[in-house]
Amino acid sequence: MIRISFRTKIILILIFLVIAPILLNGVFTISSSTKFLEERAFQNLKELNRLISEEVESFILNGFKEANSISQNPILSSQKTSIQEKEKEIKKIVTISGVFQNIALLDPSVEILTSTSPEFYERWQSNFWFLKSKKEKKIIMSDIYAYSDFTKPVLDFFIPILNENNEPYLFAVSQLNLDRVLKLIQNIKIGERGQAILINSRGEILAHPYKSLLFEKISPDYPLKEAQTKKEGKVTFTFLGEEAVGFFRVLDKFQEYPGYGWHLVLIQPKEEVLILAKTIRNQIGIFLLFISFFTILISYFLSRYITNPLLKLDLAAKEIGKGNFQVQVKVQTKDEFETLASTFNEMARELFKFYTSLEETKRNLELQVKAKTAQLEALNRSLKSEVERQTQELRTKVQELESSRVAL
Secondary structure, eight states, rough: OOOOOOOHHHHHHHHHHHHHHHHHHHHHHHHHHHHHHHHHHHHHHHHHHHHHHHHHHHHHHHHHHHHHHHOOOOOOOOOOOOOHHHHHHHHHHHHHHOOOEEEEOOOOOOEEEEEEEETTTOOOGOOOHHHHHHTTTTTOOOOSSSSSTTSSSSSSSEEEOTTTTTEEEEHHHEEEHHHHHHHHHHOOOOOTTTTEEETTSBBBEEEEEOOOGSSSSSOOOHHHHHHHHHHHEEEEEEEEEEEEEEEEEEEEEEEEEEEEEEEEEEEEEEHHHTTHHHHHHHHHHHHHHHHHHHHHHHHHHHHHHHHHHHHHHHHHHHHHHOTTOOOOOOOOSHHHHEEEEEEHHHHHHHHHHHHHHHHHHOOOOOOOOHHHHHHHHHHHHHHHHHHHHHHHHHHHHHHHHHHHHHHH
C-alpha cells in the first residue's frame, strides 16, 4: 500500500478545496457565457433582420404603389396621346420617382413601342410573369432573376394598361431599381465577418457582398423547407466552409401583395460570436493557473508550518525512546503547537526527574543489598566456625566416651 506523508496530504487537500470550486465555477461560467452570447447574438440578428425586412417590404410596397400609379396614369392610359408623349412621361416617372430604373412600353403583340433605355430589352413574349399579367389583367411582380448578366439581378413589374373596355392595350414593363435594396443588404456588417444574405425559395443567393456567389446555392445544410414552414427563427449551417449562426425571416408577403418566399438571412461566424467566451475561457485559465501556483505555494508553506513542529516532536519522542530524557523541542509559533511543545518538554523533564529518582533508588537498593549480603556472609562465617567448634567438642566427648567404654 502506498504511504502518503501528512505534508503531501495537506497539500493535496488544500489544492482540492481551493482549486476544485474555482475550476467548477470556471466551467459553469464558460458554459453559461457561451449560451448567453449565442442567445444575445441571435437576439441582435433577429432585431437587425426585422429592421432590414421592413426596409425591403417598404421598398417593394413603393414599387407596387408606383406600378399602380403607372397603370392609372392618364397620359399612358389615353389612346389619344402619342408615343412621344408616352415616352416623355415614362422618362419623367423614372427621373422623379427613383423607384424604377427603366420602363418599356409594349403593345399586346409584345412589340416594344418605346423604352427609357435601349439596353432594357428581353424576350418578354416568353416571360412567365408577363404572360401571367397578360392573362390575369393585373400587375404582376417578378421574382429576382438575371437575364443577361448574373451579377446584375433584376426585378420587373408587369403592368397592364387597360382601355375603356377593360382590356390591356399597352403593357409597361418597369424594372425596379434594386440597387438600393441590394446595397443595403450587401453593406450590412455584423461584427467583423457577419453579413446579410437574401436567397430565393430554391436557396439561391440573390444578394450578397460577393457578387460571384449570386444564384449559387447558399449551403447544402441550410434548412430550406423547415425555414419555409417556420417563417422565421434561428439557424445554424455551414457557409463557405465555416460554421455560422444566424436568424432568418421569410418574406413571402408584402401586405396584400404576394411575394416569392425570399429568405433574409443574417449570419455571423460562430467562432466570432464566441470570441468573447474564448477570451473569458482564456482569462479563467490564466487565473486558474495563477491560483493553482499560489495555492501550491501557500499549501507548501502551510504544510511546513504544521508538519515541522510535528516532525520535531517525532524526533524528540524517538530520542526519549532511546533513553535521552534531556531532549527539548524548540517551537516558537505562538499557538497550540508551541503549547504542545512546551507540554512535551515538561513531560520530558518530569520523565528525566523520575528516571533520575529511579536510578538513585536503584543505587541505594544495590548498596543496601551489598550491606545485607556482607552481614549474611559474616554471620554465615561465624555460624560455620561455631558449628565446627561444636562439632569438634562433640567429637572429643565421643572419643572420651569411647575410651571409657573400652576401659570398662
